[in-house]
Amino acid sequence: MAELVLIYFFTFSIVIFFSYLGVRENNREVTVVGHFRWNKFYFLSLLTLTIFLGTRDGVGVDFYSYKDGYENGTQLFEFGESTEIGQIWLTDILNFFKLDYHSFFIATSFITVLLLFNSFKNFYHLLPIGILIFFVGGMYNFDINGVRQGIAMMAFFNSLRFIKWDGNVKEKLKNTIWFSFYLTIGALFHYSIFIFVPLIFILNKRFLSIFNSRILIILVFIGFFINSVSFLGIFANSFADLFPKYEYYTDLDLMTEVSGFHLGAVFILIANLIPLIFYNKIKSEFPDSPKYFVLYAFGTGMMYAFSEYMVVGRVILYFSLCNIFVFAYTISYFKKYSREYLKFKFLNFSIIGYYIVLFVYSIPKFMEIQIITDYFSLWFIPLTK
Numbered sequence: 001m002a003e004l005v006l007i008y009f010f011t012f013s014i015v016i017f018f019s020y021l022g023v024r025e026n027n028r029e030v031t032v033v034g035h036f037r038w039n040k041f042y043f044l045s046l047l048t049l050t051i052f053l054g055t056r057d058g059v060g061v062d063f064y065s066y067k068d069g070y071e072n073g074t075q076l077f078e079f080g081e082s083t084e085i086g087q088i089w090l091t092d093i094l095n096f097f098k099l100d101y102h103s104f105f106i107a108t109s110f111i112t113v114l115l116l117f118n119s120f121k122n123f124y125h126l127l128p129i130g131i132l133i134f135f136v137g138g139m140y141n142f143d144i145n146g147v148r149q150g151i152a153m154m155a156f157f158n159s160l161r162f163i164k165w166d167g168n169v170k171e172k173l174k175n176t177i178w179f180s181f182y183l184t185i186g187a188l189f190h191y192s193i194f195i196f197v198p199l200i201f202i203l204n205k206r207f208l209s210i211f212n213s214r215i216l217i218i219l220v221f222i223g224f225f226i227n228s229v230s231f232l233g234i235f236a237n238s239f240a241d242l243f244p245k246y247e248y249y250t251d252l253d254l255m256t257e258v259s260g261f262h263l264g265a266v267f268i269l270i271a272n273l274i275p276l277i278f279y280n281k282i283k284s285e286f287p288d289s290p291k292y293f294v295l296y297a298f299g300t301g302m303m304y305a306f307s308e309y310m311v312v313g314r315v316i317l318y319f320s321l322c323n324i325f326v327f328a329y330t331i332s333y334f335k336k337y338s339r340e341y342l343k344f345k346f347l348n349f350s351i352i353g354y355y356i357v358l359f360v361y362s363i364p365k366f367m368e369i370q371i372i373t374d375y376f377s378l379w380f381i382p383l384t385k
Helices: 002-029 040-054 063-072 085-096 101-118 121-136 139-143 147-160 169-187 191-196 213-224 230-241 263-277 279-285 290-306 310-320 323-336 342-370
Strands: 375-378 381-384
Touching (some): 002 121, 085 101, 147 169, 147 310, 213 279, 263 290, 279 323
């Protein structure tokens, strides 16, 4: 376990450090605030994270399923039964060049990381914090397992950048086309992204203006206090029937236990609520942030209620894992005003410290669940469970 902790924190530090240098370089190169421009440090950060994710061996519940699927080669596409067409195409191309299964994980990791970086394009200064939350906030744990959906989720995050209702007809049409483009990219790897097509009409200014800190907090509390909801089970099973290959997965536990009134669950709840408590102030500072906070609040509340149902939980993750943006906005806001308000500096240290401690604390369970054989490797370093 000690070796794993060292590898993780070495990797996290390098990736975040390069991204931080990328932001500094970006700030020197541009005069328009918010304009993202690739530079050598961004590429180094992206390359490091891609190699780290792509060269893993034996890490992830479904690692060997993907490995076997790649080595078995071409399969016929059948909607709802076969794997998605994007994976079929990718597998065929890599097999055509006689590359082994490692190439599949390198390729999918590159797509995932490229989309991750691109999702911060409108607010590139938040990228280093976003990468930190990616590692310790749950997204990393999901990506190494749900490879296809990990790509779809990153595509979804990119599509959110184009939900805008300002500007003339030409700009609105352009945004709609880009929104559709990223949803199409995601759908090539996971059908679940189709559910979010209506968001381009729902997440308008009028809808978002309904929500304030109090309402978002209530949404999370409602989910937290739902302990026995049999009708949700009926809904979950009905939803699963739409996707036959997932019908046996509805009774699997997708996440660590987050409900109940034990001390750990209360700490997690408090951590989840901190950004929402300051939402009214943060949205004034960052006008593009409300859609991420609203989706995060809905997702977190629903995750408390639905987390035991894998299929439903996997859809909710698109919302709850908006935490990489929500906490990036929150930490950035606290940092900006930490000199004026000591409590913000304390809250920043508390949030970052909490997530790091929680990540380390969860590693034994991570090894139990995500590493299914006694031998695995990261950075080509052979490790034992």
